[in-house]
Structure formats: structure tokens, C-alpha cells
Amino acid sequence: MFSVPEAREELAGLLPVLTEIVAVRADAAELAASLDGGTPTGLGGLPELKAAQARLDDLMTRVQETGAELKGFAPLLVDFPAELDGVPVLLCWLEGDDGLHWYHRADIGFAGRRPLP
Incomplete structure (x- = not known):
């Protein structure tokens, strides 16, 4: 369980990792499309x-080792288990x-996303 300040601190440390995931994800998508008969790419084979x-x-393993939960890949969605006013919640970064x-709330999911108080 994270407090809001702890989750924000953890997220700050994870931002370089998350930024790299976005870049490598784009490269992998381009490489896969090229190998599937698409336009050749200078990224390789x-x-x-x-x-x-x-x-x-x-x-992705590095993200999950922090206790954060990687819930989405494209776009990236990272949840931090927490509790607000005695209710289990997931602090959510998209x-x-x-x-x-x-x-x-943990039992509702992303559709119930609300601003932190």
C-alpha cells in the first residue's frame, strides 16, 4: 500500500523508465510492422x-518490482494500491x-477514475 506522497515519489523515480517504455514500444511496433511486409525501417530487423x-x-518488470501495477501497455497505465478514507483504491497514472x-476504487476500475481530493 502506498500513501499519496509515497506513490508520487515512486512515480517520479519511475518516469525515466516509463518514458523509455514508450520509446521502445514505438520502435518494436515499427520493427514488427516492417517484418510483416510493411515499409522497411532503418531500425533493423x-x-x-x-x-x-x-x-x-x-x-515492465522494473515497474512491477516497485509495488506499482502495470495495467495498460498502449497507452501505459500504472496503478499504485492505496487506501483513501478506509476504502481500497488505486492511485492512477495514465x-x-x-x-x-x-x-x-479498486472494485470499479478505470471507468470510475476521479481526481484526487
């Missing part, structure tokens, strides 16, 4: 795709958010 996939696995400003 199958060995580079395998390397990108391995790097993504490593980066790719593009400038910080940790949202939560949703």
Missing part, C-alpha cells in the same frame, strides 16, 4: 525486434498525465 521485446520485458492526480 528480427534481432532488433527481439532485443526491443526483451528490453520491454525488463522495463500515459500523458503530468503527475499522479487521479484514483479509482
Whole structure:
């Protein structure tokens, strides 16, 4: 369980990892499309795709080792288990958010996303 300040601190430390996930994810998508008969890419071929996939696995593991939960990949969605007023919640960061400003009840999910009080 994270407090809001703890989750914000953890997110700040994870931002470089999350930024790298976005970049490597884009490279992997381009490489996969190229290998599937799409437009050739200067990024490489199958060995580079395998390397990108391995790097993504490593980066996603690093996120989960913090206690955060990686819930979405495209776009990235990271939840931090917490409690607000005695209710289990997930503090929620979505790719593009400038910080940790949202939560949703654990039993409702992303559809119940609300601004943090």
C-alpha cells in the first residue's frame, strides 16, 4: 500500500523508465510492422525486434518490482494500491498525465477514475 506522497515519489523515480517504455514500444511496433511486409525501417530487423521485446520485458518488470501495477501497455497505465478514507483504491497514472492526480476504487476500475481530493 502506498500513501499519496509515497506513490508520487515512486512515480517520479519511475518516469525515466516509463518514458523509455514508450520509446521502445514505438520502435518494436515499427520493427514488427516492417517484418510483416510493411515499409522497411532503418531500425533493423528480427534481432532488433527481439532485443526491443526483451528490453520491454525488463522495463515492465522494473515497474512491477516497485509495488506499482502495470495495467495498460498502449497507452501505459500504472496503478499504485492505496487506501483513501478506509476504502481500497488505486492511485492512477495514465500515459500523458503530468503527475499522479487521479484514483479509482479498486472494485470499479478505470471507468470510475476521479481526481484526487
